[in-house]
Amino acid sequence: MGNTVILLVEDNPDDEALMLRAFKKSNIQNEIVVARDGVEALDYLFGTGSYANRDLDYMPQLILLDLKLPKIDGLEVLEQLRGDQRTRHLPVVVLTSSREQEDLMAAYQNGANSYVRKPVDFVEFMQAVTQLGLYWLVLNEPPPARKG
Amino acid sequence: MVTYAPVLRIFRRYSKTASSTVILIGSGVIVGWLLDVAPLKSLLPGLAAMKFNTALCFVLSGLALGLFQGNESQSSRHIGGRTCAGVVAGIALLTLIEYGWNKNLGLDQLFARDNPSVTPHPGRMSLITAFNFALISMALLGFTQTSQRSYLIAQALTLIVLIIVILRLVGYIYNPQSLYKAGAFSTIAAHTAILFLLLGTAMLVHRAEYGLLVLLPSDSMGGVLVRRLLPAAFLAPLLVGWIEMMGENLGYYNAEFARTLSTLSTTVFFVLVIWWTGYQINRVHSTLQASEAHHHRLLESAPIAIVNIDSSGLIQFVNAKTSEMFGYSPQELIGQPVELLLPERFRQRHAHHRGAFFADPRTRPMGLTLDLAGRRQDGAEFPIEVGLSYSQTAGGLLGMSFINDVTERNQRDFELRESESRYRRLLETAPIGIVNIDEQGVIQLVNAKTSEMFGYSAGELIGQSVELLLPTALHTKHVHHRASFFADPRTRLMGMGLQLAGRRQDGSEFPIEVGLSYTHVGNQFRAMSFINDITQRKQAEAEIHKLNAELEQRVIERTARLEALNRELEAFGYSVSHDLRAPLRGIDGFSLALLEDYGDQLDAEAQGYLRRIRANAQRMAQLIDDLLKLSQLTRQPMRQEQVDLSALAHEVAMTLKSTDPQREAEFLIESNLTTFGDAHLLRIGLENLIGNAWKFSEKQPQSRIEFGCLEQSNGDKRTYFVRDNGAGFDMAYADKLFGAFQRLHSMNEYQGTGIGLATVQRIIQRHGGQIWAEGAVQQGATFYFTL
Numbered sequence: 001m002g003n004t005v006i007l008l009v010e011d012n013p014d015d016e017a018l019m020l021r022a023f024k025k026s027n028i029q030n031e032i033v034v035a036r037d038g039v040e041a042l043d044y045l046f047g048t049g050s051y052a053n054r055d056l057d058y059m060p061q062l063i064l065l066d067l068k069l070p071k072i073d074g075l076e077v078l079e080q081l082r083g084d085q086r087t088r089h090l091p092v093v094v095l096t097s098s099r100e101q102e103d104l105m106a107a108y109q110n111g112a113n114s115y116v117r118k119p120v121d122f123v124e125f126m127q128a129v130t131q132l133g134l135y136w137l138v139l140n141e142p143p144p145a146r147k148g
Numbered sequence: 149m150v151t152y153a154p155v156l157r158i159f160r161r162y163s164k165t166a167s168s169t170v171i172l173i174g175s176g177v178i179v180g181w182l183l184d185v186a187p188l189k190s191l192l193p194g195l196a197a198m199k200f201n202t203a204l205c206f207v208l209s210g211l212a213l214g215l216f217q218g219n220e221s222q223s224s225r226h227i228g229g230r231t232c233a234g235v236v237a238g239i240a241l242l243t244l245i246e247y248g249w250n251k252n253l254g255l256d257q258l259f260a261r262d263n264p265s266v267t268p269h270p271g272r273m274s275l276i277t278a279f280n281f282a283l284i285s286m287a288l289l290g291f292t293q294t295s296q297r298s299y300l301i302a303q304a305l306t307l308i309v310l311i312i313v314i315l316r317l318v319g320y321i322y323n324p325q326s327l328y329k330a331g332a333f334s335t336i337a338a339h340t341a342i343l344f345l346l347l348g349t350a351m352l353v354h355r356a357e358y359g360l361l362v363l364l365p366s367d368s369m370g371g372v373l374v375r376r377l378l379p380a381a382f383l384a385p386l387l388v389g390w391i392e393m394m395g396e397n398l399g400y401y402n403a404e405f406a407r408t409l410s411t412l413s414t415t416v417f418f419v420l421v422i423w424w425t426g427y428q429i430n431r432v433h434s435t436l437q438a439s440e441a442h443h444h445r446l447l448e449s450a451p452i453a454i455v456n457i458d459s460s461g462l463i464q465f466v467n468a469k470t471s472e473m474f475g476y477s478p479q480e481l482i483g484q485p486v487e488l489l490l491p492e493r494f495r496q497r498h499a500h501h502r503g504a505f506f507a508d509p510r511t512r513p514m515g516l517t518l519d520l521a522g523r524r525q526d527g528a529e530f531p532i533e534v535g536l537s538y539s540q541t542a543g544g545l546l547g548m549s550f551i552n553d554v555t556e557r558n559q560r561d562f563e564l565r566e567s568e569s570r571y572r573r574l575l576e577t578a579p580i581g582i583v584n585i586d587e588q589g590v591i592q593l594v595n596a597k598t599s600e601m602f603g604y605s606a607g608e609l610i611g612q613s614v615e616l617l618l619p620t621a622l623h624t625k626h627v628h629h630r631a632s633f634f635a636d637p638r639t640r641l642m643g644m645g646l647q648l649a650g651r652r653q654d655g656s657e658f659p660i661e662v663g664l665s666y667t668h669v670g671n672q673f674r675a676m677s678f679i680n681d682i683t684q685r686k687q688a689e690a691e692i693h694k695l696n697a698e699l700e701q702r703v704i705e706r707t708a709r710l711e712a713l714n715r716e717l718e719a720f721g722y723s724v725s726h727d728l729r730a731p732l733r734g735i736d737g738f739s740l741a742l743l744e745d746y747g748d749q750l751d752a753e754a755q756g757y758l759r760r761i762r763a764n765a766q767r768m769a770q771l772i773d774d775l776l777k778l779s780q781l782t783r784q785p786m787r788q789e790q791v792d793l794s795a796l797a798h799e800v801a802m803t804l805k806s807t808d809p810q811r812e813a814e815f816l817i818e819s820n821l822t823t824f825g826d827a828h829l830l831r832i833g834l835e836n837l838i839g840n841a842w843k844f845s846e847k848q849p850q851s852r853i854e855f856g857c858l859e860q861s862n863g864d865k866r867t868y869f870v871r872d873n874g875a876g877f878d879m880a881y882a883d884k885l886f887g888a889f890q891r892l893h894s895m896n897e898y899q900g901t902g903i904g905l906a907t908v909q910r911i912i913q914r915h916g917g918q919i920w921a922e923g924a925v926q927q928g929a930t931f932y933f934t935l
Contacts, residue, residue: 014734021741068727097729099776100721120729120769121762122737 004030006137007060009041009077010095011069018122019064019129026130030061030137038072041065042080045087059090062136065112067096067103075106082111091136155365155375159353160217166350167213170343174206181260191339198339200260202273205239205281206343208232212288213347217354226292233292237285243278276316276336280309280344287351299359306351307360312336313344318386322393369432373425380421388413453551457486459506459544461499473553475525486549491523505547509538522551530555581679585614586672587634589627601681603653614677619651634673637666650679658683714783721779728772736765767901774903777832781910786826793821793868796834797855803835804842812849813842818856821868823935825915833911836904837870837931843898844929845874858932865917871930876923885921908933 006028010016016034023032035041041063043049047056063081067074074094081087093114094107107115116132119125173191180188181200189197215229242255246269256262256271273281283305290302316336336344356365363374388410396406447454453470457463466481474481474489481488486502487495513535522532535550575582581598585591594609602609602617609616614630615623626648641663650660663678739762743755750758794817801815823830838853845851851873858867877885877892884890886909891902912919912933923929 012730012734014737015730018733018737018741021737097727097733099773101780118729118733120732120736121766122733122740125733125737 004137005033005058005060006030007033007035007041007044007063009035009038009063009065009069009074011036011066015066015118018125022122022126022129023133025126026133028129028133028137033060037070038074038077041069041077042072045081045090046084056086059087061091061142062132063090063092064095064132065092067094067098067107075103075110078107078110078112089142091140091142093132093136095132155371156357159356159365163350163354164214164217166346167210167217167354170206170347170350171210171214173339173343174203174210177203178207195339196337197262198337199256199262199271199273199277201239201243201256201258201271202277202281202340204259205236205273205284206347208236209281209284209288209347212236213351213354216288216291230289230292233285233288236281237289240278240281240285243273244275244282246272247275247278274336276312277340280312280336283309284344284347284351291351291355296358299355303352303355303360306348309344310348310352313341313348316341317345318389321386321390369429373428377421377425380417384417385414388417453553455481455486455489455549455551456539457502457547457549459547461485461487461502463488464543464546470551473524473551474522480525489522489551491521491529494521502547505536505538506545509545509547510536511538512536522553531558581677581681583609583614583617583677583679584667584674585630585677586669586674589614589630591616592669592674598679601652601679602650608653617650619649619657622648630675633664633666633675637673637675638664639666640664650681659686717779718783721776729769732765732769732772736762739765771901771903774901774907778903778907778910781829781832781907782914784829786829786914788824789827791823791825791827791830793823793830793834794819794855796827796831797821797838800831800834800838801853804839811846811851813845813851813853816852816854816856821855821857823866825935829911829914833908833933834870836908837933840904840931841870841872841874841929843874843900844876844893845872847875848873865934867932867934869930869932871928873928876925876927876929877921878925879923882921882923886919 006023008016008019010019016036020032023030033044035044039049043051044054045059047054065074065078069077072080074096078092078094081090081092091113092111093116094112095116095118096103097118098104099117104115114132114136116128119128176188177191177198178200180186180197181203186197187193191198209232212229212232215225215232239255242253245251246253246255252269256269258271260271262270287302287305287309290298290305293299313336317338320338320341352361353364356362363370364378365371366374392406392410392413395401395409396403401409448468450467450469453473454465454467455463455470456465463481463484463486466476466478470476470481471478476488487498490498520532520534521529523529531554533552533554535552537548537550539546539548575593575595578595578597581601582593582595583591583598584593591609591612591614594606596606598604598609599606604616615626618626648660648662649657651657659682661680661682663680665676665678667674667676739758742750743758747755797815797817801817805811805813805815834855838855841853842851845853854869854871856869856871858869860867875893875898881892885892886905887902890906891900893900908931909919912935915935917934919931919933921929921931
């Protein structure tokens, strides 16, 4: 069960709530860990700060990363986790409101596996989340975990 | 008559030598008498002794002549000479009286005693000798008078003496026996005769340039002939006579033959002399003729008119140039009054001048008369210049005038003055300073502008070194420049880089620009410099430079501001796309959550409100998206590539059709429309235009949408159009069509954010084109754009 965590990096509580609702509605039952800024996300991934005691053998199965974050923004988080041996191969889906070409390019440049724009229409939003879950959690073969 | 000086000198020398010889011989005889030495008395052995008185008279006559030969102004010598001559005259006259009255006055042996056995009157000179001395003494006294007449008389008397002695001498030559006939009182002894010959000739030639003998020393043809022929004329008959006599005496032939021989010889001699004389004269004559022809040609080919007039003003001679100048033939002029050649108004005055000239003829060179005019036969007048001279001829005094037609010269002078004045005006009104310097750098000429520019008067500059006009620091350099310019003078235009500084009289300096040229004055180079005060230009340049710098700075600042604005806009766009959408998502999401989770607790009206909330949220999201797209259009870099507009339109049409396959719609798309531009942007443009047409014609039973290109081209651009048969629009609002968020139709009628046409306009503008629309309500719309 430990390896079915989805790390949701999202500072907007509305979006967080809607995301969780969408997961629920799509019958995605993975444990969802929410990091509300870049620092928290990196703490979780590298077992630092408030996550100092976390067992780093267990890494999230999927990271949903917003770009616009307090403290450390999404692109830097992405850059750091891709720069670290332990998190290099984690699937990262950039989930953001931005449609800027630069953001898109920068995300892929930094090793994002996918880039999804959050639709305003919640119906569409839910479809997107459903498809994401289906793909990344069910269809995608993740890289081998360090343990096991 | 010109006297030939060398001949005259020979004569003088002869005269002195002869008179000295006479004195010497006479003195010898006197000594002989005083010492009673016989050979001295008779001079030659066998001859009779010369009387003491005779010898004394010879010595005194010789002395007199010798004294006269000296400087005429010395009166002491003249007095001495006259005294000597007077003594001679006294002795001669007393002797003649003794003969005439047959008395002995005691004169004969006054100084020396003669041998009484030899002559009837011992010591008395012969009658002829006394006569000769009388003539000689009078002639000597005559020579002391300086009048032409007294010379003539003196020479005539001398000639008589000479003829007498020559007659006697010839007698001696023909009959030598007579030499030794003693005591002939009526004859002259041979030595006496020879002394008379010497004395007489000496007297004759010592003033040869006057009186009878004037021809003898002359340089003329006559003088030459006389000098050549006279000795021959003396000697030849003498010789002929002597030969004739000798032959006859020796018995070679008789008297008859002798006479014939004499006549023939004389004839031959005269023929020869005449022949030679004729030949000489002929030679001289042809020389004279050639000379005259030469002078004639000189006159005729002279480039000036030459007119000779006599004292009454009648023309005697004209040369060819006169005829040419005045238009008369020489025949028409000769004998006419010279005033014929003058205009009427000058004639009286000229006759007066003429009279004055002949009264006091003098040579006057040309160019001293002013404003004289000549008159041609046809009446035309022309300006002339006249020189005057005169000549004394056999026919009387001739006035010679030399006439020059100065029409051309006056014209030339006029043109020269005109040109000079033009040049002067040009110089003085030139808006640049002009300075001429010579090779030493000395200013020769300046114009008014130079004075104005440098603050010196022209007088203060001319003669000064040109460096006066330059700052001291430039002097050495300028002297070098100057030297190299004169070494290789060439024209250098202004603005070819030579910029210097000028220095005013007050010491202030100002920037100048100098052009150079050169000219010749005589064989000297002059440098001409053209000086422009470029203070104002320099200031203007500095001003422009400053303005440019300011402008550049302003551009930099503005660019920076624009860049900052752009960045702000980007940040704004980013924040819009990210931050404005999140709340909308919340509104939509939670509205849906309400509907889904609590829908059973809400009545139909509440559910309707929630659906409206969701629709508005979504519409706002659409607006934001469109707005972002519009801003992205302006920020994206443009690409230039071949774009097939026809193909693009087809694709757009296909996409639209696929959204509503059931709809009755007709697309008329012109094929092969290509252009250069950004394919991505042009696709967006066509999507909007054709999309609009599709949208606004949806209520027509049969939509017709056209895309094409107008025939006429607008410059190098072509005009495309998209036409539909849809709702159209009111042309009153045509200018609002392309504003962002501008809509001409209600949301209920047609969907849309009002961004589409603004986007299209921006795309077309970015391609350098224009867009406009035509239409009418319910008549369809046509959108034109140029690419």
